[in-house]
Amino acid sequence: MTKYVSCRHHSQSARSEHQGAVMEALEGGRENAIYRKGELVSRPASHWTMTVHQLLQHLHSHGFAACPKAVSIEGGKELLTFVEGETYNYPLEGPIGSLMALKSAAKLLRRFHDASESFLKLNTQDVHHWMLPSRSPKEVICHGDFMPYNVALEGDVVVGVFDFDTAHPAPRIWDIAFSVYGWAPFKTDEDDKMGTLEEQIRRAKIFCDAYGCTRLEREELVEVMTLRLTALVDHMRSMAANGDAQFQANMEDCHHTAYLQDIEYINKHHQAITLGVLGEIKF
Structure with a gap:
């Protein structure tokens, strides 16, 4: 069984042109809701998003750089930096x-x-x-x-x-x-x-x-x-x-x-x- 709600970003399921740049729809639990544009990822914001952004900012300022950087929250969306690397799902092969x-x-x-x-x-x-x-x-x-x-x-x-x-x-x-x-x-x-x-x-x-x-x-x-x-x-x-x-x-x-x-x-x-x-x- 795979994850029930996620922001997996290893596979681009769709692409669209937006303001001259390629938007990549990223696989995850929220269909057609998570996109990558260059080094940024756009995701739906929720009532806890501001707290998460404060946490991410704190982590980076205290030497933990292995997580996304919080960029902004606007128009019901959050912007984060993309975490580089290969990603996987089950089975663990x-x-x-x-x-x-x-x-x-x-x-x-x-x-x-x-x-x-x-x-x-x-x-x-x-x-x-x-x-x-x-x-x-x-x-x-x-x-x-x-x-x-x-x-x-x-x-x-x-x-x-x-x-x-x-x-x-x-x-x-x-x-x-x-x-x-x-x-x-x-x-x-x-x-x-x-x-x-x-x-x-x-x-x-x-x-x-x-x-x-x-x-x-x-x-x-x-x-x-x-x-x-x-x-x-x-x-x-x-x-x-x-x-x-x-x-x-x-x-x-x-x-x-x-x-x-x-x-x-x-x-x-x-x-x-x-x-x-x-x-x-x-x-």
Whole structure:
């Protein structure tokens, strides 16, 4: 199963002439809504976009340049710089499925989290608008969707990350757990799954090692993975019930069913995954 809402930018699905320049329609969850013109990307703006732009500006000013630069918000659109690199989707084949991509992704997530800590310290009043609700303890800004389809690679090294719509304050483990789920990946869909359970657990441990996860984070990993996926399904249902056409289509396509099956799979192997990422059993 592929991403339910995205700003993937690896494939141009359509082109049009606009003011003498080529506009490239980029693949993603919002059909005909995301365009690239030169080094800029135009995307629909939402009520959380200003907050995301403030975050991106902060990240760049504090040495994290692996994300888009915020340019402007005007006429219901946001402008961002294009993140250069090769991008992929499931199944994780080729460079995106390599151990180097896995390790470099985890290290990039750690760098992002560390850079985001100061943003939280400067904004303690919690007056920002985010797409997703904040969760306590508010340790970092979570990307919210740090998946293989939201990163850019040079060779087999992850060098950039984009689509910060789902960013929100939360514990590190909230982002780590969802990322491990997507990068192991602990998926059951025929189009998304990769390797055996043992191979998935091995990849999960490699991700945790590269990130520098604590023992407590590893012990909590499976529980938080299932909580995060449950929150995702609840969000999809809520948005569909409130009339969001994209989420209604996702529900009709049974995207939520795949996540529920993944939750069952993860819970079934709770002990093996936990012992594996702790390094107490070898795979």
